[in-house]
Amino acid sequence: MTPPTVSTPPFPAGFAWGTASSATQSQGATPADNWWGWEQAGKAPASGDGNAFDTLYASDFALLAAWGFGDYRMSLDWARLEPQPGQHDAHAIEHYRNILKAGRDASLNMWVCLLHTALPAWFAAEGGFLAPKAGETWARHVTFIAETFGDLADGWMPINNPTAYAQKAYLTGTFPPGHASQEEFLTVLQAVHQADFEAALILRQGGKPTSTNEALLTLHPADNSAETAGIAALIDSVVWDSWLNLARTPRYQDAFDQYGFSYYFSPAINASGDLLPYPAANPVGPQGYVPWAPGLGEVLARLHKELPDKRFLVAEIGYGGEDDASRAVYLQEAIGQVHDAMRTGMDIAGIHLWTAIDNYEWLDGHHVAFGLFDRDRTPRPSARIIQSLMRK
Template sequence: MTSPAPGPSSFPPGFRWGTASSATQSQGATPADNWWAWEEAGKAPRSGGGNGFDELYASDFRLLADWGFGEYRMSLDWARIEPSPGRRDQGAVEHYREILRAGRRAGLSMWACLLHTALPAWFAADGGFLAPAAAATWARHVDFAAEAFGDLVDGWMPVNNPAGYAEKAYLRGTFPPGHASQEEFLTVLQAVHEAEFEAALRLRQTGKPTSTNEALVSLHPADASAEAAGATALIDAVLWGTWLNLARTPRYEDAFDQYGFSYYFAAAVDPSANLLPHPAGHPVGPQGYAPWAPGLGEVLARLHTELPGRKFLVAEIGLGGEDDTRRTAYLSDALEEVRRALAGGMDITGVHLWTGVDNYEWLDGHTVPFGLFDRDRTPKPSAHLIRSFLRG
């Protein structure tokens, strides 16, 4: 049963509404990154020019601002900026600077992500985050980004979904380099989380706020067995414990001004540690999971308990597929969960929707749209739902 849609007045003054995108998904892959080779090898559909953002960014920003959005999170593609070790492409740097300027001219606060899935081909060839020199190489890039873009960035989100990246690239092997090694997965997961937290320490020196974007799932044992409970606890320790342990260390306890996260689904864990759609019988979407809004409420409640007194950002929520009626209902229910958390005293600074304009969806190409607007920039019914909050 669908919850009644919360009214615009349910959200406090100053609550921030934004959308998010990534370079590869909106601009398309570049020969300088490892996703390009993945496409060339036939392991993913061609991204082409993404959704045309490279040409349409200024009008996209005006559209979003006119609709009522106040924030936009984009990624500054490391491969485009540094196509070979130590050589920065000044044309790419200036192009990103102009994109940031255009967003700010439109009235948007611009948040920048420095790593969203695709890696420079040369960095990947050296072993990526498994390489001994990875931390130092990453730190140099972070420092360069702070210097090159810090005057135009309003907030930093250093790494997008570390757990999602590590799992797809090193456990399931569906993203480059296509490995399926539990040992490598755990090593990369720890390394990328540390890269995320170290980057935040460096980026805070620009005077701009920092946010995580953790991929979080509400986990439930699939049955009443001790084996299912144990498997759930194991996955929980990896998915939640890896970054929470860092957040609680003295070195990193003030690295982030807020803790942001992406939520797309809850999962049941069977005795063999397989993730299954949850709740059982709930409709499953085209990517194999069951979008379930109450799971967002469970994630929010846990964060409020795990990190008391901190600020939070719902950094990504969305629903993929052609059925925008379902998307509209899901977003209405999800925003009701956010409203409840706010009413319960949780300090949530805002919500970023994934995504504004339909874009390239990695292994699904353009077949699983998430946008509030289609690639012709025509608003869908879900966009009108969101506008009722933006103009409330």
């Protein structure tokens, strides 16, 4: 069945349409990273080969380019590149260079992410971003990436969703190392955001654009109590101020050429700090939240207010689940929110969709579909809707 279409005006010439992926999700975990250990301990489903990207990347790029996409964001797996401290794997370097070359040969602009969730096991054993010399270790890695892959990168996105990483790894404990410590969370939150901005200062020296990818949302108080207002303000500060304060400092105000972000939901919150599905009357998706396009509009409006005269990138939007008709409607409505924001004068460089091809979804394994294409590379009807929007 063909999904219903939503009227969306054309975007201006030069607007970037892309898709995004990560190493672990598209290649699978490696014994050299800490997600592998998480899987082996039974705390996450096996990632296997991700979605077979390691062998199908050239044909995947050709498919996406033919479909009309111009950008592709991928991560270079630190653990594959440096399985032991100071020891770089020549085969992994060559493989990633071949992947980047194939993307460029397909006329895709290749955006490179340096860290997307999984850490080298040796770095994690040292304490990760809690380690006393984590900043030095990270800076060496960033410099290595810039020197080794800078000629093939068209843009840089240093760290994927810093706040979400700190929250899952050190507050809720659902990702490795599985800690639940408010003190550790706040320490890592600051450290990983600073690592992101410091990386941008290094990477932009090569002349390629840099972008953040913050996990952003707006909160809707579940009631009018002072307690709920207080906890909402606290969590809002974690989501927004943790990186905005850095962006406004003299050292970092020009670190990023554009401010990118991921959006999936905007929850309600109660006095206990519980995040609840919002709007409450809407269907809840398989990951426990409501895919609500107007929330993207709220995030865009907030960004425009907080960072006037800056350039932005919708670095990640997607819909998880088997209901492809709902995926098509949601994505069209979300894209409409972007178009509306641009009509108000907001400078938005483009949209990267999560994701092109069904992949591994961390704790949900292979059971939640986000792809415009399935693992067999068969397009879903929603892919044709997106293609029609890109060709307007």
